Amino acid sequence: MFDTIFFDLDGTLTDPGEGITNSVAYALRQTGREVPPRSELYSYIGPPLLEQFMDVYGVDEAEARAMTDEFRVYFQDRGILENELYAGIPEALQALKEAGATLIVATSKPEVFAERILERFDLRKFFTVVAGSTMDESRTNKADVIAYAMEKLGRPVGKALMVGDRKHDVLGAAAHGIPTVGALYGYGSREELVDAGAVAIADTVADLVPVILGL
Numbered sequence: 001m002f003d004t005i006f007f008d009l010d011g012t013l014t015d016p017g018e019g020i021t022n023s024v025a026y027a028l029r030q031t032g033r034e035v036p037p038r039s040e041l042y043s044y045i046g047p048p049l050l051e052q053f054m055d056v057y058g059v060d061e062a063e064a065r066a067m068t069d070e071f072r073v074y075f076q077d078r079g080i081l082e083n084e085l086y087a088g089i090p091e092a093l094q095a096l097k098e099a100g101a102t103l104i105v106a107t108s109k110p111e112v113f114a115e116r117i118l119e120r121f122d123l124r125k126f127f128t129v130v131a132g133s134t135m136d137e138s139r140t141n142k143a144d145v146i147a148y149a150m151e152k153l154g155r156p157v158g159k160a161l162m163v164g165d166r167k168h169d170v171l172g173a174a175a176h177g178i179p180t181v182g183a184l185y186g187y188g189s190r191e192e193l194v195d196a197g198a199v200a201i202a203d204t205v206a207d208l209v210p211v212i213l214g215l
Helices: 019-028 037-046 048-056 060-075 089-098 111-120 142-153 167-174 190-196 203-212
Strands: 004-007 102-108 131-133 158-163 178-185 200-202
Touching: 004 142, 019 037, 019 060, 037 048, 048 060, 060 131, 060 158, 089 102, 089 203, 102 111, 102 142, 111 131, 142 167, 158 167, 158 203, 167 178, 167 190, 178 190, 178 203, 190 200
Parallel strands: 004 102, 004 158, 102 131, 158 178, 178 200
Antiparallel strands: none
């Protein structure tokens, strides 16, 4: 059994699809850009937002920060509410707690937003530590967020595991020698997760506990 289990937030604990894509669309409109079909905006779920704007639009950091600021204008009051809890997540977290694991959230979403989302869905009680990015984007890389989470925990993590739906989760955890279970019900593909090095795949939320306990 793993002593410590890190969970990504978006696409792993909750489905933020509507809120994030609406927030991206708002940012694009506010900065004079055409809004593509919603299906093309799902790529913004998971990666650090600043990095994604720079990669997709080829803009410099200053312009990407301006786009991120506009994203947050919509997200902080509206987009944050356009979010759904994946069915079965509370039960899965409870089962893992009862099995003796310490649970931690490690997300590239700003920590202040992550705390609000967890409280809204009554998930905060399951987690010993919630670690997220900074509003100034100085800490967004998943490896950095995990390092920060371990610092907040204040003790060795022991035998640790990551659960996430994108390659950023897998690679960020691997930087600390932590294996990852890929959450295929989220926004990453099986190919993305396997190629990044996920040690196992949970096709559905119902598969999470059996897969984790079976490792």
